[in-house]
Amino acid sequence: MKTTEEQNPFRIAQMQFDKAAERLRLEPWLCAFLKTPNRNLSVDFPVKMDDGSVRMFTGYRVQHNNDRGPYKGGIRFAPQVNLDEVKALASWMTWKTAVADIPFGGAKGGVVCDPTQLSKAELERITRRFTYEISPIIGPDVDIPAPDVNTNSQVMAWMVDTYSMGKRQPEFGVVTGKPIFLGGSLGREEATGRGVMITALEAMKDMKIDPKKTTAVVQGSGNVGFHAARLLAEKGVRIIGMSDISTGIVNEKGLDLSDIAAYLKEHKILKDYAKARHIQKELILELPCDILVPAALENQITVENAERIKARLIVEGANGPTTPAADDILSKKGVLVVPDILANAGGVIVSYYEWVQNEQREQWQYNVVVEKLTAKLTKSYHEVIDLMRKEKVDMRTAAYMIAIGRVAEAMQTRGIFP
Ligand code: NAD
Secondary structure, eight states, X not given: OOOOSOOOHHHHHHHHHHHHHHHHTOOHHHXXXXXXXXXXXXXXXXXXXXXXXXXXXXEEEEEEEOTTSSEEOOEEEEXXXXXXXXXXXXXXXXXXXXXXXXXXXXXXXXEEOOGGGSOHHHHHHHHHHHHHHHGGGOBTTTEEOOBOTTOOHHHHHHHHHHHHHHHTSOOGGGOSSOOGGGTOOTTSTTHHHHHHHHHHHHHHHHTTOOGGGOEEEEEOOSHHHHHHHXXXXXXXXXXXXXXOSSOEEEOTTOOOHHHHHHHHHHHSSSTTOOSSEEEOGGGGGGSSOSEEEEOSOSSOBOTTTGGGOOOSEEEOOSSSOBOHHHHHHHHHTTOEEEOHHHHTTHHHHHHHXXXXXXXXXXXXXXXXXXXXXXXXXXXHHHHHHXXXXXXXXXXXXXXXXXXXXXXXXXXXXXXXXO
């Protein structure tokens, strides 16, 4: 049966916006402005491949809103990247930086490519040419990229170098998520996963669930998924299932995360991991467990599977993992969904700390970063949960109401140019 459910990420982002904006009674022109990205840049460029051939690549940088500060958002390398996906991700960044109350706006970028089919040298050339193409509109006080799916601190180092060459001076503040010895922040790599753990723990407190008697399943075992699993396990949560693009792995007694980390370091994917039962990767979401952490891609929890989800608490590590129709089903089932713009804000919060350290030419201690992140995200969590109870809305709508309210206030106070 083919679903008629909306799965265009940008349409979904706009539906989520409308639901919250309606309650805020914003004027129509303001809604129209806040729903639309300020600028969409699309670039097509040639890259020399290792075999001597030349291939064309397409990339995007979408700047959604900068009323509260410079544009901010990651760069994704993946085959399914398209303009609507990048527009959705850029608008989610605006709401994320606003709900976390950091002085940034929202942006996102991506290159259509399959990194599994590219050598390191090819990836470097793609990154450098893409950085060159978008460099007129990025900069430490203008728009600051960061890692996302299939990009990492090495990619950020190439971006810094390319941008700095153009400016003829070191420009470390142009991206975040850099290697520590090149202006990166301690605690940045794990920060998104740490934020998932922090918000999950607060939600468990609210639901009177003891982490030590709790099981969790994590979809995705990349930067966000793996660190979320590791940090939840440190708090006593038993991680019974995990997945990646190749398979799902299950062990009701608890997965051995250090063993999995070592395995992934060598083999990259979980496909032939021998120390757990394998299931179809889609079924990982439906396992009996208390907490589900989707930490892979958009549109994973849909009308097709929402009814079969057993978890009582969903903490969205990924951006856009739940469709609006699935949200309605989960809400009727009494499942608490901690929305992406709050649950995965840990990454951009520490990115902000990294940027501040770059501006100040400082390096903060790891503990300082962790303490500041914990305090900041816990405060945001409580602002959202309090409004959720007061307004009797779902948590996503409450988070959007706070975020949209902050951006709208900034925009209206600044006024309309000219
Ligand atoms: P990553 O590339 O490090 O990892 C992605 C993981 O998802 C990999 O394990 C991959 O195999 C897996 N995956 C891909 N397709 C899958 C599928 N169909 N089923 C199951 N697993 C699948 O990326 P990441 O940085 O961990 O990002 C994951 C999500 O978190 C994305 O939605 C991203 O936008 C979001 N996010 C990332 C950050 C960050 O700081 N990296 C911050 C906020 C949000």
